[in-house]
Amino acid sequence: MKANNKLEHLAIIMDGNGRWATRRGKSRLFGHKAGVESLKRTVSACIELDIKILSVFAFSTENWSRPKEEVDGIMNLISDFCEQDVQRCVDLGVKVVTMGDLSRLPDKLKTALLNLIQKTKDNNKLIVNVGINYGARAEIVRAVNLMLADRVKSCDEKTFANYLYTSQLPDPDLIIRASGENRLSNFMLYQCAYSEFYFPKVHWPDFNKKVIQKAIKVYQKRNRRFGGLLAK
Numbered sequence: 001m002k003a004n005n006k007l008e009h010l011a012i013i014m015d016g017n018g019r020w021a022t023r024r025g026k027s028r029l030f031g032h033k034a035g036v037e038s039l040k041r042t043v044s045a046c047i048e049l050d051i052k053i054l055s056v057f058a059f060s061t062e063n064w065s066r067p068k069e070e071v072d073g074i075m076n077l078i079s080d081f082c083e084q085d086v087q088r089c090v091d092l093g094v095k096v097v098t099m100g101d102l103s104r105l106p107d108k109l110k111t112a113l114l115n116l117i118q119k120t121k122d123n124n125k126l127i128v129n130v131g132i133n134y135g136a137r138a139e140i141v142r143a144v145n146l147m148l149a150d151r152v153k154s155c156d157e158k159t160f161a162n163y164l165y166t167s168q169l170p171d172p173d174l175i176i177r178a179s180g181e182n183r184l185s186n187f188m189l190y191q192c193a194y195s196e197f198y199f200p201k202v203h204w205p206d207f208n209k210k211v212i213q214k215a216i217k218v219y220q221k222r223n224r225r226f227g228g229l230l231a232k
């Protein structure tokens with residue numbers, strides 16, 4: 001592995017649930033259900049691959065524009081996961097944190113999420129950072145408003161990063177978007193300045209450890225220069 005290519009923080013845009021289900025003649029919600037199972041498998045795979053931080057995009061600030069039935073279904077699926085999987089997360093050593101504005105979420109989901117965060121806060125095998133009602137532009141504007149409220153007089157990159165949801169996390173090394181789309185859709189725009197990108201065709205419900213291993217292989221061949229020159 002190249003010295004500068006350690007993969008500490010993997011971020012994934014979990015896309016393609018709807019298309020995966022539609023192709024099977026099923027409802028979009030069926031696809032989201034399969035998506036939750038895929039996330040569970042991915043968490044285990046990350047632990048096996050010694051990845052330390054996994055950020056995932058579960059629901060964007062723009063996803064509210066979908067039909068109410070789909071939005072409600074997704075909210076219920078996430079809250080069921082939070083309620084049912086606390087012990088599994090604890091056993092795996094997973095610490096759950098979130099990025100996004102939780103205030104707009106249904107009370108049931110908020111309660112379940114806060115409980116999961118609290119119960120897993122001392123774990124240190126893998127940090128799973130879940131983007132829920134998350135949008136990078138909203139995150140950046142929020143940071144500016146928090147700084148104004150704190151009457152911050154001058155700001156450098158470090159100060160600014162401290163006001164992002166990810167203040168406790170290093171930037172993602174690699175961002176994978178499932179489903180073949182080649183865009184970020186408002187995901188971690190500030191943090192991805194020097195991330196590497198990988199866009200497999202696989203829809204999220206079919207995502208698996210092999211895809212991560214392939215992504216890591218490709219990632220390790222990349223030359224991350226960070227604006228400098230390659231070491232001789």
Ligand code: IPE
Binds near residue numbers: 015058063
């Ligand atoms: C990703 O799958 C999950 C969410 C955005 C909540 P999609 O629901 O976007 O699936 P496609 O892109 O329509 O196939």
Ligand code: IPE
Binds near residue numbers: 013059183
């Ligand atoms: C991005 O996927 C958001 C999540 C995966 C949660 P979208 O399906 O919402 O993005 P677009 O609409 O294809 O850009």
Ligand code: MG
Binds near residue numbers: 017
């Ligand atoms: Mg999509």
